[in-house]
Amino acid sequence: MEDALQRLPADTAPEDRDGAGDLAQVRGLAAWVPAAIADRAPSVTVVGDAMLDGWWSGTIERFCREAPAPVVDVTHREYAAGGAANTAVNLAALGARVRMCGLIGDDDAGRRLRGILDDAGVDTTDLVQDARVSTTTKYRILAGDQVMLRLDDTHDGLPAAAIAALAARIPAAVTGADAVVVCDYGSGALDGEVRAALARRATLDPGAVVVVDAHDTAAWSALRPDIVTPNAQEAAQVLGLRLDARTDRAAAVAARRTDLLAATNAATVVVTLDRDGTVLLGPDGEEHRTYARPATEKQASGAGDTFVASLTAARAAGLPLTTSLDLAQAAADVVVHRPGTSVCTTADLTGHLQQFADTALATDELLRKVEADRAAGKRIVLTNGCFDVLHRGHTRYLNQAKQLGDVLVVALNDDDGVRRLKGPDRPINPIADRAGIIASLSCVDYVTVFATDTLVPLIDQLKPDVYAKGGDYTAQMLEETPAVEACGGRVSILDYVPERSTAEVVRRIRATPPAGGAP
Structure with a gap:
C-alpha cells in the first residue's frame, strides 16, 4: 500500500497536513490509517511515573481464622507496565520508536518492569534505576472476575540525588523526538528540576509535539504544551468547579474553554469523560467530540494511557488533530473491553476499525x-x-x-x-x-x-x-x-x-x- 503521508513534504507542519487524512480516506482506507503511524514510525519520548501493575488471580474456598476475610489461593500472576510505562508500551505497539525516561527502584519490581519495557521494544537507556527508590507497584487480587483488593506500594519521598539524576537525562532523552509525552501521576519525581529541564527543552526545541497527561495540568503551564488531557475530575479541579456525572459534562467544560486554555497554557485541551467519550477544546472556538463504546463491567485498567499514546502517535505521525482524536478513542475502546492492563497494537486498531466495514x-x-x-x-x-x-x-x-x-x-x-x-x-x-x-x-x-x-x-x-x-x-x-x-x-x-x-x-x-x- 502506498503511504499517503509520504507524499507530503517532509517539513510540512502537522497543522497543514489535513490532506493526509483525506488522501488515506479517498482510497476507502480508514481502517488502514493506523498503519500510516507504523509506516512513519515517529520518535516519541515518554517522561513520567513508571509503575508495575500486577494481576494475581485465584480461588476462594474458605475464610481466614484471624478475621472475617476470604482467603484467595493465588494460582496465576500476571505483570504489566503501568502508568507512564504503559503509555510507552502502547506507543511501541502502534509502531512508534519510544524512549522511556523515568525513575524506578533497583528492586525486583524495577527489574521486572525494565524487562517488560525492553521486551516491548522501548528504549530504557534513560530509565534511571536507583537503589534508594522503591518502584511503585499496584497489585490487584482477583477471585474469578472480581477484584477483591488492590495493594499499592508507593514511595514516601524521593532522594534529591535521584531526582537530579533524572533531570540530567532530560536533554538527551528529548533531543530529536517528534513528540514528548509527560505522564505525571503526582509522585513528586517530575517536580522542580525535572519540570524545569523539560521547560528549557521546550524552548530550545519547539518542533516536537508536547502532550501533558497530568493530575494537575495547570502545574505544567510553563511547558506551553500542544495538548493536555485532563479527565473530568482534573479539569474540574483546574476550573474550581464540581462536575456532576448526571449532567452534560462536555457542555460544562466547553463553556469554560477560555479558562481551561488559559490555566494550562495549552494550544488544545482534550477532556476525557470516561463513558461519555471526550471533548476537544481548541482556540477560536474549535470543538470536537468523540463518543465511547462502553463495555459491560470488566476489570480493565489503563485505557487512559492507551488513549494518550494513540493520540500522541497519530499527531507525531502528522495526522490531523480530529482524526488523531477519533483514532485514540477507538484504541481506548479496544482495551476497555479487555480484562487487566493491556495494549492496543496496530493490528488491534486496524481490526477494530475494519469491523465497521459491513455495518x-x-x-x-x-x-x-x-x-x-x-x-x-x-x-x-x-x-x-x-x-x-x-x-x-x-x-x-x-x-x-x-x-x-x-x-x-x-x-x-x-x-x-x-x-x-x-x-x-x-x-x-x-x-x-x-x-x-x-x-x-x-x-x-x-x-x-x-x-x-x-x-x-x-x-x-x-x-x-x-x-x-x-x-x-x-x-x-x-x-x-x-x-x-x-x-x-x-x-x-x-x-x-x-x-x-x-x-x-x-x-x-x-x-x-x-x-x-x-x-
Missing part, C-alpha cells in the same frame, strides 16, 4: 433498533448525504448533528444515487467503503443506505425527532421538511463549511504528483 443496516433492522432507543427515552437524529470522501467539514457536521439528540442515524445515498447527484465519475468510494468509514466514527450510532431521490420514505418510517442537514439550505428549501414536521420532528440546518468539500479534496489529490515521479 449498514437494512431498514427493518434499523427501525427495530431505533424503536428500542426511543422506548428508552432517547432522541433520534437523522441526517443523510453521499459522504464520498470524508473530510474535516463532514466530521465537524456529524459531531454537530450528534449533539442535537442521543442517537445519530446517517443515511447514505447508494452508488446509483451518488451518480445521479454528482455525475458519472462518482462515487470515488463504493457504498461498502463509505458505510464502513462513517460507521467507524464514534459520533455515529447507525448507518443505513437509501436508493430514493429524497429521504421522505425513510423519514415516514423512522419519524426522527430531528432531521439535520448541512449546507447553504433553509428548512423551506428541503423536500423533506413537510414529512419531518408531519411526524412531530424539527429540521435543523447546521454549519456550512465552503472551504471543505469533496470536490476540493479530489482536485487537490489529482493535482498531487505520485511519490518519486511526474504526474
Whole structure:
C-alpha cells in the first residue's frame, strides 16, 4: 500500500497536513490509517511515573481464622507496565520508536518492569534505576472476575540525588523526538528540576509535539504544551468547579474553554469523560467530540494511557488533530473491553476499525433498533448525504448533528444515487467503503443506505425527532421538511463549511504528483 503521508513534504507542519487524512480516506482506507503511524514510525519520548501493575488471580474456598476475610489461593500472576510505562508500551505497539525516561527502584519490581519495557521494544537507556527508590507497584487480587483488593506500594519521598539524576537525562532523552509525552501521576519525581529541564527543552526545541497527561495540568503551564488531557475530575479541579456525572459534562467544560486554555497554557485541551467519550477544546472556538463504546463491567485498567499514546502517535505521525482524536478513542475502546492492563497494537486498531466495514443496516433492522432507543427515552437524529470522501467539514457536521439528540442515524445515498447527484465519475468510494468509514466514527450510532431521490420514505418510517442537514439550505428549501414536521420532528440546518468539500479534496489529490515521479 502506498503511504499517503509520504507524499507530503517532509517539513510540512502537522497543522497543514489535513490532506493526509483525506488522501488515506479517498482510497476507502480508514481502517488502514493506523498503519500510516507504523509506516512513519515517529520518535516519541515518554517522561513520567513508571509503575508495575500486577494481576494475581485465584480461588476462594474458605475464610481466614484471624478475621472475617476470604482467603484467595493465588494460582496465576500476571505483570504489566503501568502508568507512564504503559503509555510507552502502547506507543511501541502502534509502531512508534519510544524512549522511556523515568525513575524506578533497583528492586525486583524495577527489574521486572525494565524487562517488560525492553521486551516491548522501548528504549530504557534513560530509565534511571536507583537503589534508594522503591518502584511503585499496584497489585490487584482477583477471585474469578472480581477484584477483591488492590495493594499499592508507593514511595514516601524521593532522594534529591535521584531526582537530579533524572533531570540530567532530560536533554538527551528529548533531543530529536517528534513528540514528548509527560505522564505525571503526582509522585513528586517530575517536580522542580525535572519540570524545569523539560521547560528549557521546550524552548530550545519547539518542533516536537508536547502532550501533558497530568493530575494537575495547570502545574505544567510553563511547558506551553500542544495538548493536555485532563479527565473530568482534573479539569474540574483546574476550573474550581464540581462536575456532576448526571449532567452534560462536555457542555460544562466547553463553556469554560477560555479558562481551561488559559490555566494550562495549552494550544488544545482534550477532556476525557470516561463513558461519555471526550471533548476537544481548541482556540477560536474549535470543538470536537468523540463518543465511547462502553463495555459491560470488566476489570480493565489503563485505557487512559492507551488513549494518550494513540493520540500522541497519530499527531507525531502528522495526522490531523480530529482524526488523531477519533483514532485514540477507538484504541481506548479496544482495551476497555479487555480484562487487566493491556495494549492496543496496530493490528488491534486496524481490526477494530475494519469491523465497521459491513455495518449498514437494512431498514427493518434499523427501525427495530431505533424503536428500542426511543422506548428508552432517547432522541433520534437523522441526517443523510453521499459522504464520498470524508473530510474535516463532514466530521465537524456529524459531531454537530450528534449533539442535537442521543442517537445519530446517517443515511447514505447508494452508488446509483451518488451518480445521479454528482455525475458519472462518482462515487470515488463504493457504498461498502463509505458505510464502513462513517460507521467507524464514534459520533455515529447507525448507518443505513437509501436508493430514493429524497429521504421522505425513510423519514415516514423512522419519524426522527430531528432531521439535520448541512449546507447553504433553509428548512423551506428541503423536500423533506413537510414529512419531518408531519411526524412531530424539527429540521435543523447546521454549519456550512465552503472551504471543505469533496470536490476540493479530489482536485487537490489529482493535482498531487505520485511519490518519486511526474504526474
